[in-house]
Amino acid sequence: MTSKQKKSLYRIIIAAVIFFPLLVAEHMGRLDELPVIIRFAIFLVPYLIVGFDVLHKAVVNISHGQVFDESFLMMIATFGAFGVKEYEEAVAVMLFYQIGELFQSYAVGKSRQSISELMDMAPEYANLEDEDGIHEVEPDDVEVGSTIVIKPGERVPLDGEVIEGISMLDTSALTGESVPRRISVGEPIYSGCINGEGTLKVVTTKEYDDSTVARILELVENAGEKKARVENFITRFARYYTPVVTFAAIALVLLGPVVSGGGMASVSAWLLRACTFLVVSCPCALVISVPLGFFGGIGAASRQGILVKGSNYLELISRVDTFVFDKTGTLTKGEFRVSKVIGAGEDNTGETADTAETFSKEEILYYAAHAEGYSTHPIAASIRKAYSEQERNKEHSAAVAGNPQETGISGNTEEGILDLSRVDGVTEEAGHGISAVVDGKPVLAGNSRLLKAHGVSFKECGEYGTVVYLAVDNVYAGAIVISDTVKDGAPEAVKHIREAGGRSIMLTGDREEAAAHIASELEVDEYYAQLLPADKVARVEELLSNKKDGKYLAFTGDGINDAPVLARADIGIAMGAIGSDAAIEAADIVLMDDDVGKIGTLIRIAGRTMSIVKQNIVFAIGVKVLVLLLSAVGIANMWAAVFADVGVCVLAILNSMRMLRDGAAKA
Numbered sequence: 001m002t003s004k005q006k007k008s009l010y011r012i013i014i015a016a017v018i019f020f021p022l023l024v025a026e027h028m029g030r031l032d033e034l035p036v037i038i039r040f041a042i043f044l045v046p047y048l049i050v051g052f053d054v055l056h057k058a059v060v061n062i063s064h065g066q067v068f069d070e071s072f073l074m075m076i077a078t079f080g081a082f083g084v085k086e087y088e089e090a091v092a093v094m095l096f097y098q099i100g101e102l103f104q105s106y107a108v109g110k111s112r113q114s115i116s117e118l119m120d121m122a123p124e125y126a127n128l129e130d131e132d133g134i135h136e137v138e139p140d141d142v143e144v145g146s147t148i149v150i151k152p153g154e155r156v157p158l159d160g161e162v163i164e165g166i167s168m169l170d171t172s173a174l175t176g177e178s179v180p181r182r183i184s185v186g187e188p189i190y191s192g193c194i195n196g197e198g199t200l201k202v203v204t205t206k207e208y209d210d211s212t213v214a215r216i217l218e219l220v221e222n223a224g225e226k227k228a229r230v231e232n233f234i235t236r237f238a239r240y241y242t243p244v245v246t247f248a249a250i251a252l253v254l255l256g257p258v259v260s261g262g263g264m265a266s267v268s269a270w271l272l273r274a275c276t277f278l279v280v281s282c283p284c285a286l287v288i289s290v291p292l293g294f295f296g297g298i299g300a301a302s303r304q305g306i307l308v309k310g311s312n313y314l315e316l317i318s319r320v321d322t323f324v325f326d327k328t329g330t331l332t333k334g335e336f337r338v339s340k341v342i343g344a345g346e347d348n349t350g351e352t353a354d355t356a357e358t359f360s361k362e363e364i365l366y367y368a369a370h371a372e373g374y375s376t377h378p379i380a381a382s383i384r385k386a387y388s389e390q391e392r393n394k395e396h397s398a399a400v401a402g403n404p405q406e407t408g409i410s411g412n413t414e415e416g417i418l419d420l421s422r423v424d425g426v427t428e429e430a431g432h433g434i435s436a437v438v439d440g441k442p443v444l445a446g447n448s449r450l451l452k453a454h455g456v457s458f459k460e461c462g463e464y465g466t467v468v469y470l471a472v473d474n475v476y477a478g479a480i481v482i483s484d485t486v487k488d489g490a491p492e493a494v495k496h497i498r499e500a501g502g503r504s505i506m507l508t509g510d511r512e513e514a515a516a517h518i519a520s521e522l523e524v525d526e527y528y529a530q531l532l533p534a535d536k537v538a539r540v541e542e543l544l545s546n547k548k549d550g551k552y553l554a555f556t557g558d559g560i561n562d563a564p565v566l567a568r569a570d571i572g573i574a575m576g577a578i579g580s581d582a583a584i585e586a587a588d589i590v591l592m593d594d595d596v597g598k599i600g601t602l603i604r605i606a607g608r609t610m611s612i613v614k615q616n617i618v619f620a621i622g623v624k625v626l627v628l629l630l631s632a633v634g635i636a637n638m639w640a641a642v643f644a645d646v647g648v649c650v651l652a653i654l655n656s657m658r659m660l661r662d663g664a665a666k667a
Contacts, residue, residue, distance in 0.1 A: 043091050051094035100646030128147075128148055139211075140207075156195060160188070162185050168196035168198075169183050171193045256274075305592040318603075322505065323599065324556070338383060339482065341364055344477055344478045364480065365387045367470060383468065422438055441472055445468055467479050506524045540569055
């Protein structure tokens with residue numbers, strides 16, 4: 001509890017200690033014999049103790065031309081109650097109003113605390129290393145290219161590259177993931193993470209203002225500036241609603257006695273009704289609880305590693321029915337991997353054919369990896385990596401079995417596993433593949449045209465992906481299938497979209513066969529292949545022109561190559577955002593850990609946020625309209641007005657706080 005909240009609590013307690021004995025005495029008739037001025041004075045004491053700040057705020061706002069706000073309504077309502085000698089009701093209304101304000105302040109503070117936990121990722125200092133040693137300095141004072149030291153348990157202050165040390169990083173503040181990530185020399189490191197047990201030396205690559213943590217904090221702090229449509233409606237509603245009810249209260253006082261025919265004798269009763277009307281009319285339940293609901297939604301998303309740049313985007317996500325995805329880097333990892341090794345005596349289904357298999361799968365990888373040993377092509381790298389993993393697994397299995405065998409591995413690096421002294425006569429045949437001599441045997445590794453050109457008889461492979469055919473000593477040995485792999489969270493993302501009633505569409509520049517395979521594996525509703533960047537924009541334009549009224553389209557991409565499409569879509573969701581300025585700038589929502597599966601989490605958070613906001617609007621307006629009508633006809637008194645104002649406000653705020661507590665709970 002803040003010092004301001006504590007002061008408010010002390011004033012409420014003091015006023016209550018004075019007021020409640022007076023209230024009991026009033027109802028027992030002990031104060032009836034006192035002069036009016038004395039009764040007025042003794043009730044005025046607790047009133048001023050608890051309500052002085054409300055009166056002061058009302059006067060200040062009036063002097064600035066801001067007349068119609070809740071402080072003004074409370075002031076004239078309680079003044080009216082004093083005017084008709086309902087002293088205890090005037091004090092009670094102000095007392096319970098301040099209790100409600102205290103609860104409200106505490107609730108808002110809790111919501112801000114949830115965001116401030118994210119803000120705690122801001123580093124307080126950096127250990128700068130120079131010729132004089134290591135010094136603690138402000139992160140702002142560290143220049144690009146400087147060397148900083150990050151000790152165990154410290155927060156990474158700036159983006160950079162590790163030049164010394166190995167450690168585990170806690171990246172939960174950035175990605176929402178609790179599993180630490182290993183980092184070593186040559187790898188990028190991002191500010192906001194917490195270093196584990198090892199000391200790291202890092203050369204900085206960005207100034208603090210351009211670092212990942214600074215950009216994230218800026219996004220979170222500015223998220224409230226982009227209001228949802230319903231928030232703007234509530235703001236406009238309150239602007240016109242408050243003066244309308246004020247003049248309606250005045251009309252009750254002026255016209256009520258005339259219409260009822262009670263004459264001047266009934267003026268006091270109608271004045272009390274008008275005061276009750278004013279207390280009920282305070283729109284604070286709507287003005288506070290609706291933004292708080294969105295604030296809670298943004299906070300819940302940020303704890304899951306999802307940055308939403310404004311509540312308007314959270315509202316739009318709840319109304320998206322078309323999710324468009326880029327394939328490479330979003331639905332797939334964008335990495336070439338060996339997905340299958342097919343021997344010469346094996347057909348495409350994995351069944352053994354009549355022809356005897358001359359080479360084992362291990363031998364196929366051995367010859368292919370050594371033939372591709374000098375190539376820098378990604379396909380060659382994926383074959384070498386698969387061979388390295390195979391050899392390490394063999395070594396590990398032998399060690400576990402307690403029977404170490406000679407594996408030829410001289411180190412932990414790829415170069416150590418490959419013995420390139422066994423390779424000779426390497427020739428690259430452009431557009432076809434590689435020819436080389438491995439262990440004295442001529443080896444061909446490439447596409448079907450390479451084997452045909454050398455007169456090698458083989459069987460075409462119909463597998464999805466890039467196929468590298470292998471021939472050893474002019475005999476077909478087998479084929480290696482290399483393909484992109486689906487991201488772990490991609491199937492879940494498509495499933496959640498389908499369950500939410502939306503459709504998923506994949507766009508890719510890849511060939512038709514590859515796109516069809518991924519689309520089938522993920523079960524997306526539609527896909528479009530062989531698209532250039534301009535074609536993707538045109539396709540999104542077409543989808544936007546055909547969307548249903550009141551529905552929106554979201555595009556998810558890597559945020560760099562897909563920046564034009566991200567900007568054109570109703571909602572742009574960036575993948576690969578850690579360290580990517582283009583992603584943070586172009587997108588409306590950023591998934592900080594590359595987990596496309598969190599699209600489902602985002603949909604649930606957006607849906608739950610909108611559900612809570614709508615509940616608050618219906619509940620607050622419904623109760624207020626009912627009590628306003630009852631107060632106008634004299635059925636509802638000041639105590640009912642207190643509930644309709646303070647009670648409804650507190651209940652609406654507590655309802656909004658469910659987003660902060662539930663986080664990513666299902667709607």
